[in-house]
Amino acid sequence: KAGVTQTPRYLIKTRGQQVTLSCSPISGHRSVSWYQQTPGQGLQFLFEYFSETQRNKGNFPGRFSGRQFSNSRSEMNVSTLELGDSALYLCASSLNGQGAPGANVLTFGAGSRLTVL
Amino acid sequence: QQQVKQSPQSLIVQKGGIPIINCAYENTAFDYFPWYQQFPGKGPALLIAIRPDVSEKKEGRFTISFNKSAKQFSLHIMDSQPGDSATYFCAALAGGTSYGKLTFGQGTILTVHP
Numbered sequence: 122k123a124g125v126t127q128t129p130r131y132l133i134k135t136r137g138q139q140v141t142l143s144c145s146p147i148s149g150h151r152s153v154s155w156y157q158q159t160p161g162q163g164l165q166f167l168f169e170y171f172s173e174t175q176r177n178k179g180n181f182p183g184r185f186s187g188r189q190f191s192n193s194r195s196e197m198n199v200s201t202l203e204l205g206d207s208a209l210y211l212c213a214s215s216l217n218g219q220g221a222p223g224a225n226v227l228t229f230g231a232g233s234r235l236t237v238l
Numbered sequence: 239q240q241q242v243k244q245s246p247q248s249l250i251v252q253k254g255g256i257p258i259i260n261c262a263y264e265n266t267a268f269d270y271f272p273w274y275q276q277f278p279g280k281g282p283a284l285l286i287a288i289r290p291d292v293s294e295k296k297e298g299r300f301t302i303s304f305n306k307s308a309k310q311f312s313l314h315i316m317d318s319q320p321g322d323s324a325t326y327f328c329a330a331l332a333g334g335t336s337y338g339k340l341t342f343g344q345g346t347i348l349t350v351h352p
Contacts (some may be wrong), residue, residue: 125281154338163345164282164327169338178339211281218338227340228273228283 122146123161125214125230134238139200141231146193146214153195154218154227158209167210169218170195176218192224207237243329244343251318252351259346260312261328267299272340273302273313276325285326297315318350 126145134140146153154177155167166179170189187197193214199206213227244261250254251257268347269290276283288295288302295302299316315322325347329340 145274152338154340158341164329164340164342166339166341171337177335178337179339213337213340214337224283226287227338228284231275231279231281 125212125228127210127212127230127233129233130231131234133238134202135238136202136204139198140202140212140234140235141196142199143210144195144197144212144230145215146195146212147228149230150214151193151214152215152218153189154213154215155195155197156211156213156229157181158211158232159207162223164211167197171218201229202237204237207235212224216220242341242343244328244346246346247344248347248349250349250351252316253319255318255350256321257315257318257348257350258312259326259328259348260310261343262308262310263330263341264309265332265341266309266331266335267332267334269333269339269348270331271302271304271311272329272331273300274327274329274342276327276345282327315348318348320352322348323348 128143152171156167158164169177173189184200189195195217211232213229215227242295272287273285277284286300290306301314304311325345330345
């Protein structure tokens with residue numbers, strides 16, 4: 122069974138640019154969550170999507186946005202990049218996003234490492 | 239109230255030792271407590287998880303102890319091996335509408351010496 126796939130794995134952008142990251146969840150998983158991981162702030166929740174609807178959102182500025190497609194694949198976008206946006210962006214999928222033993226656990230991808238110069 | 243506090247920040251043990259990582263929380267709405275292991279260049283991988291109606295759970299060499307009244311939980315790694323050297327995160331998720339929102343501790347860097 123394929124895991125969560127994130128692309129691209131690495132990318133370098135300059136301040137002011139925008140970036141789009143992609144996440145393909147485990148087959149059958151309908152919930153996709155996004156997290157930002159930095160050495161200083163650790164792992165922080167960005168947002169969660171289920172059946173193309175954003176159900177939950179963390180405390181990030183509006184420059185961070187996302188969407189989910191009918192096949193459950195998800196993208197997140199960061200506009201007007203700032204140096205502080207340099208981070209590992211992680212996607213996690215689960216059956217319904219509510220956390221539970223078995224198949225509904227949140228499974229993470231390897232992440233997309235964004236460097237902003 | 240949303241925080242999960244994790245300690246220690248780093249931990250060094252000898253092979254065969256039993257490292258213990260502790261976490262504490264305030265939000266009583268949390269009802270699912272997973273532990274994740276992360277190796278450099280990889281995403282976090284679920285190790286073991288527990289619900290607050292259980293005081294202890296074992297899976298292989300990993301054990302979670304849970305104290306609901308103290309709002310604390312801990313991870314014990316029995317017979318630790320050099321391959322266990324990684325960063326460990328405790329996390330918590332609230333029921334209801336907190337879809338997909340894990341609140342993570344700050345992480346513990348574990349080093350197991352041969």
